[in-house]
Amino acid sequence: MSGPFVQDADIARARAVAQEVIEPVFELIRRHTTVSVERTVLRLFGMADAGPSGVPLPNLMTDRLKAAGVLNRGAAYWYGRALQLGARSPLDAVERIAALPADRLGPLSAEMEGNLREEVRAEARSAVEELRRRVAARDALRQEFPMAPAPHKYVIVATGNIHDDVEQARAAAQAGADIIAVIRSTAQSLLDYVPHGATTEGYGGTYATQENFRIMRQALDEETRALKRYIQLTNYSSGLCMAEIAFCAAYERLDMLLNDAMYGILFRDINMRRTFIDQYFSRRICALAGIVINTGEDNYITTADAYEAAHTVIASQFINEAFARRAGLADWQLGLGHSYEIDPARPETLLLELSQAMLVRRCFPDAPLKYMPPTKHKETDIFFSHAYDVMADLVAVWTRQGIQLLGMMTEAMHTPLLADRYVAIKSAGYIHRAARGIDAEFTVREDGKIASRAREVFARSMELLGECRADGLVAVIGRGHFGDVRRTETGGKGLEGVIEKAPDHFNPFLELLEGTRR
């Protein structure tokens, strides 16, 4: 079993401290909105196209409202105003708002304001219903063709061309993959818009667009039916468009999203306030759409040392969980991230990796968890690399990981060849089959190396959580405690897109998703 190692009461205390850590951040979230949250609102209303110049309509509209200094009342409000002006299509709405002179942007009579809001709320309710119907269709397909048992084998495609991605994804599914991730084009996280349409050119990956999501999901639906086994699809709700991507994914029936409360801050230098606000709305959408999120703690130990920084992973997982629960996500939706990254030149690394994975399992018993393979210490000896990956397969099945990203023997060399994925899937299938249930057969001794290492890591993560509570999460990020990266509250990209809400700010979707209004 994955231990007791630590007392239930101590785990409950960690959870309570994490709750206190995020509380001040929620004060910030409550008082602010962002350009990308407002664009998501417009997308929820069905504004999916791009304008004549290729700029997405939600960007055209929010840019116009921001320039006029009125976005703080909410894009939904202005969408309602456009409807009252007789807008018949999203493009028409944008044009009517854009054409409105500044002196016509003032408030209406109290009665007209009230009517406008009710009208927009009714439209928001039907938009949410439509989203629910689409999610239900996905869930029905999952019911009809159950997934293979966990750990679900997760592989990546990254050709840059969505049609080539489809070819590789189909091959991976046929070889036994359970989850397909389409890696995004390098630096998409720094684009303050979601590109439009099907794309065939990307660097290091393929642009995340709503149309690309649709194309890939359709192909995987076909594979699901052919293989009689549901194949999941995941993408990246991170960067400057977290919530917009979450909406596109929900609408196109994706199953998972990479979505982390702090990843953008630490690893993409996205502004802290922007990220905290965006992650909240994006997670509200994930909660509604039954999307499993994957958090990015594994990244901490590719920059910092995996042995020394093990406790930062646990502390961050508690924080990510607190943010997620606050956004309405259930435990089954929390693919908390961690990885097999301790330097293999050390002795006893299998024990250390088991200890860490068991501790994560012990702290988060109902979360699926997302296990990442070794990358940092990978060498170009593919035969050693393959053996190294297989050890991660063993730890994954031993600690009942829900999601396992499979290591590639050519990691550190090139984007995986088709055969690399095949070889990884075949051996992971073997290890999972061979060792399933092994945790129930062995009890880890409480006085041994695995348990004492777990206790030590847990104690250090408690200290770090305590420091976050005492000094604030912002200050602790500033000290470089997570991933050896230092960030400041007003540094990074995207702060200009953070807007203080007006007292009458209107977001009917937030009302619905938070359940404050039906």
Place this chain on the structure above:
Amino acid sequence: MTSARQAIRAYGDRRDDGVIQLSFTLPVPLSEKAREAARQYCAALGLEEVKVASAEAASRHYTFFIVYARSPVVLDYGAIDVPEVRFKKLGFDALNRLIEEEIRRPVVVFGACTGTDTHTVGIDAILNMKGYAGDYGLERYPGFEAHNLGSQVPNDELIRRAKERGADAILVSQVVTQRDVHKDNSRQFVEAARAAGLPGKTTLLLGGPRVDHRLALELGFDAGFGPGTKPSDVANYIVHALLKRMGKEPPGLHFEGEPE
């Protein structure tokens, strides 16, 4: 320098048996015909006694092969010329001592993943305290002053900051290689470095999983470091390059582990 002729062939389990192994995928469904196609493919490569050890359906439309065969290729090992090693590679302590005695100030190094590249794994392995595979990163050396600017750093910013601090070496890491984006970005870096007058004063190094010394030279760098490079390899190179610039080592000096 060449020496006496020494014929060599690939070694499987007997001298000169020429046995090699290879694996590859063909875009056809698994069948006897696919297996024969793999055999003919290897024959066309010039291989003999081809044994298709394994043919598996990697998917409905692709077959993955593992093949053993004999290669008739004979190589004259004696005719192969690589620069002779004069200097042993120095370890952590010895290199720090050399810096202290001969350079007498910290060696300033700047590094970054420039352009749109977000993958800091390589540059971190070389520069961060921790290092790579038990080999300390440059930050750990008392003899180095290492600045890791992280990812997505514009070329111009890296050059500006390095120049301000009077850097002895700049490390550019390029991981993403699709459509040769690494080459385009690296060329742009070299042009900007030339415009800033860095060559001759600052050692320009390129690193990444698809980088080799030859490519780096083609692109205008002083040296390139590919997969498996240890921080100490880079540290040794930088110190020797600086000593050569200072006139304390002859320009033609070669040392163990230098990029070839």
